[in-house]
Amino acid sequence: MAEGLGLKGPRGWAFRDVSLRAGAGALVAIEGPSGTGRTCLLLALTGRMKTREGHAEVGGLRLPRKMAAVRRIAALGQVPGVSELDPSLTVAEHLRERALLQRRFDGSVRALLRRPGTRAAETRARIAEALTAAGLDLAALPKGERTSVRDLERLEALRLSIALALMGRPRLIGVDDTDLKLSDADRAEAWALLRAVAAAGTTVLAVCSEAPADALRLTTVGTAATAPAEAPGTATEPGTTEGPDAATGPSPAEEPAAAAATGPGAAGEPAAAGKHAAGKHAAATEDDITEEGAADALAETGRA
Incomplete structure (x- = not known):
């Protein structure tokens, strides 16, 4: 569970107003192009980056207060620059x-x-x-x-990182660039792997450019947040309604785009949460990663 979660760096908001409820064993896809705060949100929900507003709860542990405890139950797969x-x-x-x-x-x-x-x-x-x-x-x-x-x-490397x-x-696994440079066949295998991990009871957060229809989705883009109509796990922009006739929300020039996610896995034990917002030029820097989070991330690679 997360409510109003946000992270701001020197160049603006990486994400803001994140609110999502996902049950244990859910497959959550953070969908969107590179540079829209996807990885920052992934690291925040796994206890590696300290948020500036709002709060989240992972496995009964409150963020950002219990970041160290969350890191003990949340592992990282491949995350470039963090756990490669x-x-x-x-x-x-x-x-x-x-x-x-x-x-x-x-x-x-x-x-x-x-x-x-x-x-x-x-x-x-x-x-x-x-x-x-x-x-x-x-x-x-x-x-x-x-x-x-x-x-x-690349698919073999993904399997090794998992x-x-x-x-x-762990109770929660975060994976970045899930579908990067994968063929259609390999992409299908990658998502089948993550579904199997989630089905075994481990909640999965997966950053991707295009989420599968059965995932609980958060969709972010540089100028807006959008959601496919009538799809399971749909993210809905505030000020719109689900369905083919949904109206567009506020212009990104007026305020950061935001999306709320609902779908399979929303019930049950809270494991992760998010309603995602990313400004066009928003970005977080390494300064937003806590010293403890950086040390734990390096320890996961064995080269702390």
Whole structure:
């Protein structure tokens, strides 16, 4: 759940007046062109950026007050500049690195006292579980687990980033540029993967240029916020009605465009929320990322 959420940087509002209710296991697509505050909203709802107005609640934790606690239950898949895969490392190295980080930062004291053989078996089981959930078959890769990230196809890299995020068994996962440079077939596979993750109970926030019809959608554009008529998960601009005859809302020259989202997953336990607004030139900078959020994001890559 979020109400009136907004983030303002030195150059204006990245997003504003965000209000959305999504249940646990919902697939939420933040749709729109690059530069309209999509990634900032993703990072804010996963506890990596501090908002300036309004509030949100993720898994019962209030933002921005409980950002550190939200980061413990919200993981990031691929987010350029924040949680990118290292192209020089192999798939196996990424998996081992994440397993070590998970044990170091999230493991209980009792788990650390277990026998090395027991811990190793548990780590292998967790990696296998994450790979299965992400649909990544190591045997199908060019060099198996020794394949370098630079040699992965984009869809394979997406699957690996999802697998790494799932190793922490989070309640919320954020993924940026979900459909960037994917063919139609690969895009369909990517959304099928995210639907499966959501169906297993993990809420998914996915930034994209075009959302699937069955997702709970937030649509942002540089000069307006729009919504497809009569589609599930539709975002509706204030001052309009849903349907083919909807009137246009306020001009962006008068005020920032805004959109409210409703659709599948709106009921049940609150997991994330948003009514999205982005000005034409609005943008947030790295100064809006808290030191703790930046440290946690770097820790997810293993290079803090």
